[in-house]
Amino acid sequence: MDLQELVAPDHTALCIVECQNGVVGPESSMPAVADAVAAAGLLPRLGGLAVAARSAGVRVVHSTFHSRADLWGGNRNSRLFAAGRKADVQQLVGTPAVQPAPELGLDPDVDVVLPRSHGLSADSGSGLSAMLRNEGTTTVVVVGVTLNLAIPNTVFDLVNAGFQVVVPTDGSVATAEGYGDQVLAHTLAYVSTLTDVATLTEAWLRA
Numbered sequence: 001m002d003l004q005e006l007v008a009p010d011h012t013a014l015c016i017v018e019c020q021n022g023v024v025g026p027e028s029s030m031p032a033v034a035d036a037v038a039a040a041g042l043l044p045r046l047g048g049l050a051v052a053a054r055s056a057g058v059r060v061v062h063s064t065f066h067s068r069a070d071l072w073g074g075n076r077n078s079r080l081f082a083a084g085r086k087a088d089v090q091q092l093v094g095t096p097a098v099q100p101a102p103e104l105g106l107d108p109d110v111d112v113v114l115p116r117s118h119g120l121s122a123d124s125g126s127g128l129s130a131m132l133r134n135e136g137t138t139t140v141v142v143v144g145v146t147l148n149l150a151i152p153n154t155v156f157d158l159v160n161a162g163f164q165v166v167v168p169t170d171g172s173v174a175t176a177e178g179y180g181d182q183v184l185a186h187t188l189a190y191v192s193t194l195t196d197v198a199t200l201t202e203a204w205l206r207a
Contacts, residue, residue, distance in 0.1 A: 001164075001193065003166075003193070003195060003199065003200075003203055004203050004206065004207070006139055006164060006166065006193060007058075007139055007141065007166060007200060007203050007204065008139075008207060009056045009057040009058045009204065009207050010057075010136075011136060011137055011138045011139055012058050012137065012138075012139040012140070012141065013058065013059045013060075013061055013132055013135075013137045013139075013140050013141070014049065014050065014053040014058055014059070014060045014061065014140075014141045014143070015061045015063055015122060015128070015140050015141065015142050015143070015144075015154065016046060016050070016060065016061065016062050016063065016100070016104060016143055016144045017063045017122045017142065017143065017144030017145060017150050017151060017154055018063065018064060018065055018122075018144055018145050018146075018150055019037075019042075019043065019046060019062070019100060019101050019104060019144045019145060020062075020064045020065070020091070020097065020098050020099060020100055020101060021096050021097050021098070021099055021100075021101055022089050022090070022091045022095075022096075022097025022098060023065075023091070023145060024037045024042075024043060024101050024145060025097075025101055027089055027097070028089060029084060029087035029088070029089035029090065029091065029097075030087075032175040033145050033146055033173075033175055036145075036146070036173040036174065036175050037145060037173055039173075040170075040173045042145075042171075042172075042173055043101050043103035043104065044103055045170065045171070045197050046103070046104060046143055046144070046171060046197075047103040047104050047105050048197070048201065049143065049168070049171065049197050049200065049201055050104055050105055050111075051105065052200075052201040052204045052205055053141075053204060054107060054110060054111075055204070055205070056204035056205070056207045057207075058141075058204060059110070059111075059112060059135070059137070060107070060110070060111045060112070061111070061112045061113075061114055061128070062100040062104070062106065062111060062112065062113045062114065063114055063115075063116070063122030063126065063128065063144070063154070064091075064098050064099075064100065064113060064114070064115045064116075065091050065098070065115060065116055065117070066091050066092065066093045066098040066115045066116075066117060067090065067091055067092055067093065067117060068092070068093060068117070069092055069093070071085060071090075073117055073118060074117060074118055075118050075119065080149070093115075098115065100113065112131075114126050114127070114128055114131070119153075120149050120150055120153040121150065121153035121154045121156070121157045122142075122150065122153075122154040122157075123154060123157040123158060123161070124153075124157070128158075129157065129158060129161040129163070132163065133161075137163070138163060138164055139163065139164040139165070139166060140158050140163050140164070140165050140166070141165075141166045141167075141168070141171075141200065142154055142155055142158070142165055142166070142167055142171075142172075142192075143167075143168055143171030143172055143197075144171070144172060145172065145173060146172065146173060146174055146175060146180075147172045147173065147174040147179065147180040147183045147184070148174050148175055148176075148179070148183075151167070151172050151183075151188075152183060152187060152188065155167060155188055155191060155192050156191065159191045159192065164193070165191065165192040165193070166192060166193045166194075166195060166200070167184070167188050167192045167193070167194055167195075168194075168195055168196050168197045168199075168200055169184050169194055169195070169196055170196050170197050171196075171197055
């Protein structure tokens with residue numbers, strides 16, 4: 001499928017997964033994720049992609065995670081969730097930890113911040129797929145953190161919901177060297193269209 005047509009602004013949204021202060025910032029509950037993001041220079045690259053999206057009329061959705069102060073309703077059924085409950089930094093509703101990273105240039109007048117409180121996918125209980133469908137969106141560009149868990153889960157959920165999904169290979173990171181490349185090549189390439197941020201940016205600038 002032609003990429004220019006696939007990501008045309010009238011039917012495309014950009015979903016930025018969990019690029020919030022408490023995950024990717026200096027005070028992170030997941031230091032390994034924050035380190036991988038910093039080493040890859042991910043946030044400035046995604047900030048530039050978000051600028052291109054807005055200029056083309058592509059909706060930017062910040063898919064974040066937040067919890068109640070008492071952690072009620074959150075998952076307890078994995079090592080990851082257990083570690084999160086014990087972390088020094090908590091992703092609590094209304095705190096700076098759950099705000100999109102400043103490098104993303106959040107525009108409150110046009111961007112959408114769509115949090116969830118459980119699960120591993122940006123579509124887990126957030127209403128993301130239903131809202132996108134209501135807006136006539138058929139293609140979703142998925143970026144953010146991480147290729148270990150949330151990005152594949154989000155891609156699978158969106159594909160299962162009938163969307164075309166585009167994944168820029170330099171729009172996400174994993175916490176183990178080389179693992180992200182394996183996930184992209186041997187999993188996500190089978191269910192999504194792979195491209196890169198520069199090519200996607202050019203497509204939106206030409207739209």
